[in-house]
Amino acid sequence: MAADKRIALGLDVGGTSFTVGAFDADGAQACDKLANFPTPVTSRSEDVLSALEGALRSQVEGCEAQISGVGVGIPGVVDPLTGHVFVCPNLPALDNTPTGSILSERLGLPVFMNNDAYCATLAELRWGAGRDVENLVLLTLGTGIGGGVALNNKVNRGPRQILGEIGHLVLEPKGPRCGCGNHGCFEALAGRDGIVNRTLRKIQEGKPTSLLARLGDDWKAVWEDIPKIVADEAGKGDSVAEDIMAETGFWIGVGICSAIVLCDPDLVIIGGGISAAGDVLFDPIRRTVEARSRISRGKFDVANIVRAELGRDAGVCGAAALVWERLAQG
Numbered sequence: 001m002a003a004d005k006r007i008a009l010g011l012d013v014g015g016t017s018f019t020v021g022a023f024d025a026d027g028a029q030a031c032d033k034l035a036n037f038p039t040p041v042t043s044r045s046e047d048v049l050s051a052l053e054g055a056l057r058s059q060v061e062g063c064e065a066q067i068s069g070v071g072v073g074i075p076g077v078v079d080p081l082t083g084h085v086f087v088c089p090n091l092p093a094l095d096n097t098p099t100g101s102i103l104s105e106r107l108g109l110p111v112f113m114n115n116d117a118y119c120a121t122l123a124e125l126r127w128g129a130g131r132d133v134e135n136l137v138l139l140t141l142g143t144g145i146g147g148g149v150a151l152n153n154k155v156n157r158g159p160r161q162i163l164g165e166i167g168h169l170v171l172e173p174k175g176p177r178c179g180c181g182n183h184g185c186f187e188a189l190a191g192r193d194g195i196v197n198r199t200l201r202k203i204q205e206g207k208p209t210s211l212l213a214r215l216g217d218d219w220k221a222v223w224e225d226i227p228k229i230v231a232d233e234a235g236k237g238d239s240v241a242e243d244i245m246a247e248t249g250f251w252i253g254v255g256i257c258s259a260i261v262l263c264d265p266d267l268v269i270i271g272g273g274i275s276a277a278g279d280v281l282f283d284p285i286r287r288t289v290e291a292r293s294r295i296s297r298g299k300f301d302v303a304n305i306v307r308a309e310l311g312r313d314a315g316v317c318g319a320a321a322l323v324w325e326r327l328a329q330g
């Protein structure tokens, strides 16, 4: 690689692992491959900071390009201007630490930080499924439902950084309890536990299903994988699994209808593990939005509900995109 080539390092920090990668200003991966590291299990901020620093240094070694800066996505609340981490629920060792300024001083590089949902949304907006639009809603389906909103080609998190926390839209006030303490949140209905509870209920109805053999006797052992197992069996035509996906897709569609009237997006992008399920999930989502998004000037075109393109790499891509965004702002 030419020595005058400029790159940005991205660092996506998670509670169990973190990922580092180098990207040029067009989003092409530069230098080494993406590298994954386990997040240290510790209450000491210094242990985590040294691990992050070491991972970033390992990516730089042998790379001849000039590094313009480092972007870091954090699963918590961070001041994007100073890089101060206020609270990081899955990695409390970083609570109340000036992570950005410490890493910047140690590496001798500018470090820019933001929330991980912001980074994932920025990645899809710049380099992913949303690269040709300026307004989008991203839904990331997983254990919970994360999300992000971009308007006028900018990711918006709002003054208190809650804009786009779409998983906590209340869709059914008397519905199941959510981790946030409320009832009937989008996440409680269509996140992992929502799908697992639906599966349990459907199986108890007693219809024959291939799910019984796939789940075995110890559900707890496969709990994390249940949404994927249901999606697989639905894809093979099991009618009980199809019902579970249809009901899940219905709730996702209802959530999207609310997002559409709040954000007026050009595109709704769906990411996260279960987005790989394909038509068994997207068909009921599109049917629901088709039937329920009758707004005064015409319906939302359901062809604009699409799958995310960057997958698991969205976080690390977006962290690097953060560098180019902030440098362009001067």
Ligand SMILES: [Zn+2]
Binding pocket: 167, 168, 178, 179, 180, 181, 182, 185, 187
């Ligand atoms: Zn909630």
